Amino acid sequence: MSEDWFLQTGHGVRFEWGPEGARRIGVHAACTVVVDVLSFTTAVTVAVEAGTAVHPYAWRDATAAEYARRVGARLAVGRREATGRSPWSLSPAALRRAPFTPRLVLPSPNGSTIAAAAGEAATVVAACLRNAGAVGAWLARHGYGVPDRPVAVIAAGERWPDGSLRPALEDLLGAGAVVAALRERAEAVTLSPEALAAAAVFAGTPDPGAALAACASGRELIGGGFPEDVAVAAELDAASVVPVLFEGAFTTRTVSDRN
Template sequence: MGDWFGQDGYDIRFDWGPVGAQRLAPSAAALVVVDVLSFTTSVSVAVEAGTVVFPYAWRDATATAYAQRVGAELAVGRRAVSATAPWSLSPAALRSAPFTPRLVLPSPNGSAIAAAAAGAADPPVVVTCCLRNASAVGRWLAGQGFGRPDRPVAVIAAGERWPDDSLRPALEDLLGAGAIVASLATALAQDQAVLSPEAAAARGAFDAVADDVAAAVTGAASGRELVAYGFPDDVAIACRLDESDVVPVLDGEAFRPA
């Protein structure tokens, strides 16, 4: 009997959130985490600057202890940034903060998915992707032989959370996932990668707004929320399609450039 929810038989697969990652990861050779606003965008900015990034699910006392254990600075909430704690989940804040070689970056969405994958008994290769580096990630995956029948890729849109902690599918993550599906499929064109219907739909969503993806992300709920809360620069940075060639890959507990 086939694993319908694992999307077996397809070279490039797509699903949502931690549960989707749990279903797709066991049969995937590579897991691509997409959390555009803002975990994976922040990872791309930090790794691009030379920082090693440790994903962590929660920003609490355990995160403090974890940061001490791995010898890293701990990112704070966007509104908690200060002279003594300048690192946060804000890509704009990370760009203006002093350089740190090691950073723990907690997030209940993308970071939690990455951290869970890292702790699996036999984890796939875990990569973070956002709009900034979608083409670079696609080229790298194809160059490493991923996206073929014997090495399928699972693309996971992290999404956000509703107040009751249920998953809120977020347009920016759907578009980021669609961008990486499009990039990888293009890089594998001669091999004719087979997309699951879920992955094909994500690609279709991205293709529909690719000419002005910034307008779609800025006008969507998450973008409007961040702008209203005073973080328009975070949205602007996240919307810069293919600005970066850096591919963050999970090496042990931390993301480093491929």
């Protein structure tokens, strides 16, 4: 069976799910947009707004600690492990309260894993509901979204207990918001049916913030004592930063295209 069928070739804006989707279509794109609304890419926007360079890392283990030492960065801990000595975590609300650090290693099995892998082949951007409009404008300004300069928008999704991908509404909404913003600003872009469907879901959701709070992932966070994280993630177009992965870290630096 030819994999070409699944690459959404011929379209300038493509949409897929999870690490495997990123691996299959991201390698063929000029730019990969990673969307992990609850909470990796939302946390990235909060940190980058404060001037922090964010290093994505797949797992929070001994290798992550060693990597943080090597790049001279703080290592983010789990939401429930944040303390006065280690206040940086995957929680966007906690990051807002934490002291400034110039560099932060932010492990995440979903968004961070995709970003770290995609960075080997393409320009990588972190997007969420907070900066969807800014990302769409940035993509349009840099000429992405046409067939010879395709962009792959990857919804990270979550994981079921067995490790398999669980498509997550919050990431579908975030991805759709980016696609809709790009289409609005660049008439020449061509959307795959998958990307068009994602944009339609966002356009058809009258209150994305309410949807975030009521969806499975939002209920999980709220029930676990992190309603502020859901509230921060729901701040539609509140951020103007476009975090671009450059030399291993997300910053606001605009890089020349490497494709």
